Amino acid sequence: MSKDAWGYQEPNRRPAPNWKVNPQTSQVRAGVTRTGFGETSEALFLNSGFTYSSAQEAEDSFTDETDHFVYSRFGNPTVAMFENRLAELEGAELCVATGSGMAAMFASVACMVKAGDRVVATAAMFSSCHVVLTEFLPAWGVEVELVKGTDEKVWAEALSKPTKVVFIESPSNPLMEIVDIRMISDLAHKVGATVIVDNVMASPIMQRPLEHGADVVMYSATKHIDGQGRVLAGAVLGSFGYMNDYFKPFFRHTGPSLSPFNAWVLLKSLETLDMRVERMANNAQKIAEFLSTRPEIEIVSFPGLPSHPGHELAKKQMTGFGTTIGITFKGTKKDVYKFMDGLRIIDISNNLGDSKSLITHPASTTHRRLSPQDQLAMGITATTLRLSVGLEHSDDLIRDIAQALS
Numbered sequence: 001m002s003k004d005a006w007g008y009q010e011p012n013r014r015p016a017p018n019w020k021v022n023p024q025t026s027q028v029r030a031g032v033t034r035t036g037f038g039e040t041s042e043a044l045f046l047n048s049g050f051t052y053s054s055a056q057e058a059e060d061s062f063t064d065e066t067d068h069f070v071y072s073r074f075g076n077p078t079v080a081m082f083e084n085r086l087a088e089l090e091g092a093e094l095c096v097a098t099g100s101g102m103a104a105m106f107a108s109v110a111c112m113v114k115a116g117d118r119v120v121a122t123a124a125m126f127s128s129c130h131v132v133l134t135e136f137l138p139a140w141g142v143e144v145e146l147v148k149g150t151d152e153k154v155w156a157e158a159l160s161k162p163t164k165v166v167f168i169e170s171p172s173n174p175l176m177e178i179v180d181i182r183m184i185s186d187l188a189h190k191v192g193a194t195v196i197v198d199n200v201m202a203s204p205i206m207q208r209p210l211e212h213g214a215d216v217v218m219y220s221a222t223k224h225i226d227g228q229g230r231v232l233a234g235a236v237l238g239s240f241g242y243m244n245d246y247f248k249p250f251f252r253h254t255g256p257s258l259s260p261f262n263a264w265v266l267l268k269s270l271e272t273l274d275m276r277v278e279r280m281a282n283n284a285q286k287i288a289e290f291l292s293t294r295p296e297i298e299i300v301s302f303p304g305l306p307s308h309p310g311h312e313l314a315k316k317q318m319t320g321f322g323t324t325i326g327i328t329f330k331g332t333k334k335d336v337y338k339f340m341d342g343l344r345i346i347d348i349s350n351n352l353g354d355s356k357s358l359i360t361h362p363a364s365t366t367h368r369r370l371s372p373q374d375q376l377a378m379g380i381t382a383t384t385l386r387l388s389v390g391l392e393h394s395d396d397l398i399r400d401i402a403q404a405l406s
């Protein structure tokens with residue numbers, strides 16, 4: 001890598017701190033690689049290709065690709081800054097960014113499995129992940145078993161046979177079900193499985209699955225990591241072994257890469273991630289407590305409430321309870337639509353983890369692709385809503401909900 005003013009690295013860079021910095025420092029500073037211009041904010045390298053000073057350098061770059069970027073499908077300086085920053089926040093050896101959360105999810109599983117292999121997954125999960133696991137993979141000869149609930153006996157039974165991948169979503173979208181990452185990882189490792197956790201609902205601020213025994217973490221960075229409704233993105237994080245032997249070869253040749261522009265947006269988003277997630281989670285706690293006092297509501301699914309079945313487990317493996325609330329109303333779908341239409345601040349939208357509070361009716365939108373039985377198995381009924389709590393003042397959000405209820 002050239003180190004002159006047109007190179008990729010700031011010349012005469014002062015040494016990095018020789019202590020382990022806190023996540024608040026990492027989310028602002030980790031991964032920064034300055035050009036010789038010394039720009040404060042991260043540079044945007046909006047280029048697909050790279051040039052070499054000689055034919056030999058081109059050859060060397062292809063045999064030892066860590067030295068020189070070769071093509072933005074494989075890697076790009078702006079994308080690399082985002083990947084390195086997120087890896088630092090997650091405590092992972094390597095991170096690869098992808099063009100969407102689903103690209104991350106699909107590639108994280110597909111890179112490991114072949115016909116005849118077995119995959120075990122949580123039954124409650126985001127509907128596109130459900131489609132990949134229950135429709136595409138079985139069509140390619142992969143056996144997939146979904147496990148409902150948190151019972152250790154049920155997981156031990158499912159993980160009594162050789163298994164290639166265990167895919168966990170916790171908390172789950174939309175009802176915030178919590179499963180024990182440590183318990184499942186220990187069982188999975190006994191039968192040789194790699195444990196992948198979809199950590200979208202918690203974000204790296206509220207849960208670090210690698211510390212609880214998981215092998216791989218995947219994100220939709222579209223959600224809290226951007227958190228401002230701008231870009232689609234995803235990421236996969238894991239050990240050198242998994243990333244170099246499985247993920248990267250699949251990723252490089254199938255091409256679900258992230259645009260450098262989107263990576264640049266995400267670098268700026270990461271700088272405020274903990275402040276945003278903490279405010280959203282505080283708001284969510286207050287709103288969940290308010291909702292649980294309302295006679296119109298049957299179930300408030302939020303792990304921050306002691307009544308939630310996953311409350312104790314969430315306290316053990318998370319550092320907060322998340323930003324999303326499942327709300328199941330008494331009454332009919334018509335009543336629930338009337339409530340949604342009566343809101344004046346909270347938008348009707350199927351995104352989540354956004355600075356703007358958003359409400360959705362999963363049965364008719366995000367989870368409509370699933371059969372009524374599969375929806376019911378996840379606890380989704382015609383009167384279930386998902387509220388993603390944003391950064392607005394909690395008093396205004398509670399007031400908005402109260403006026404729409406009446």
Ligand SMILES: *Cc1c(COP(=O)(O)O)cnc(C)c1O
Binds near residue numbers: 198
């Ligand atoms: C949104 C979401 C995804 C998919 O991410 P995209 O960026 O929309 O592709 C995967 N898992 C969970 C839990 C999600 O909420």
